[in-house]
Amino acid sequence: MDWIYAIIYGIVEGITEFLPISSTGHLILTGNFMNVPWSKEVKDAFEVVIQGGAILSVLVYYWRDFLQMRRIGTDRAQQTLWTGVLVATIPAVVLGLAFGDAIQAALFKPSVVAWALIVGGVLMWLIESRRVTPNVQAIEQIGVPRSFLIGLLQCLALVWPGFSRSASSILGGMILGLDRPTATKFSFYLGVPTLGGAALLNLVKERDLIFGEIGLVNVLLGAGVSFVVAYLAIGWLLKFVSTNNFKGFAVYRVILGIVILGLISAGVLQNGNLS
Known part of the structure; x- marks a missing residue:
């Protein structure tokens, strides 16, 4: 069954990592409903490691942009x-x-994740309800000071699990004057060092634990599925934000948060520590 768990985890990770809906919240529900038999340490490490597949999808999707780094001199x-x-990456690394x-x-x-989903959804709705004309429409125009502030706001996802790294960086960018597509693209870029570094660090630290209980093939399977699904999700999200706002995601977040709280109240989902 491990390969089935790896595939499902990869699908959920790929869909939710870059959408502003919290991959953490969805992975919690996924692991709970599948009743995954892995130890908590292995499950936590596996969830972080397969983020590497999602990050690789950003590098492939924007490979032409990343090649421009050759001209950085x-x-x-x-x-x-x-x-x-x-x-922008420094605050998250230090914290x-x-x-x-x-x-x-x-x-x-x-419960913490649920309330983060709900509060984040409400904030997303309020930010989208503002009538403010963005003044930054390309990532090259963001500038270093504004990038640092977005990086600080990104940390909200770290100190409040479930808020969503994508949501905090995208909404932070919009508050600071970026239009939706630019804020979304910059959030993708920020994910490369932030999530990529975390995935690599966990792979190195927990390699014996992960490979010993799950196996190399299943790790590669989960990361590979995450890569494919995340690549498709990136393309879809960029097209979506070019003509739509995030209010639909806001409603979805609130509903998911309420569902998690309901499952806790019903005793279906234990509110114990997940680490």
Whole structure:
């Protein structure tokens, strides 16, 4: 059955990682309903490692853009863009290394995730209801100071599990004047060092545990499925945000949060620590 679990986890991760709906919330429900027999340590590590597949999909989807890094020595726009991405990543790295374990131990619970989904959904609706004309319509125009602020706002997903890294970075970008497509694309870019680094670190630290209980083939299967599904999700989301707002995602988040709280109340989902 491990290969079936790996495929389903890969599908859920691929769909939800870059959509502003919280991959954490969906993976919680997925693991609960499948009653996955893996140990909690293995399951947590596996969920992080298969993020590597989703991150690889960003590199492949934007391969032409990433090739432009070759001109970073002479191209001022490329220098500004990638300096901004690097600076925006720093807050999450510092906060994660300093307090990541403590935050996970104290806050990684279904009820916390549920309320993060609900509050995030309400904020998403309110932000989308504003009538503000964006003044940044290309990632090269974001600039380093604005990139740093987006990076700080991205940390909301770290200190409040379930808020969604994509949601916090996209909404943060919109608050700071980015249009929807630009905020979404920049969120993808930020995911490369942020999630890619976490996936690689977990793979190195927990390789014996993961491979010993799940096996290399199933890890590759989960990451591969995540890659394919995430690649499709990126293309769909970019087309969607070009003509639509995020209010539909806001409603979905609130409903999912209520469902999780309902499952907790009914005793179907235990509200114990998930780390």
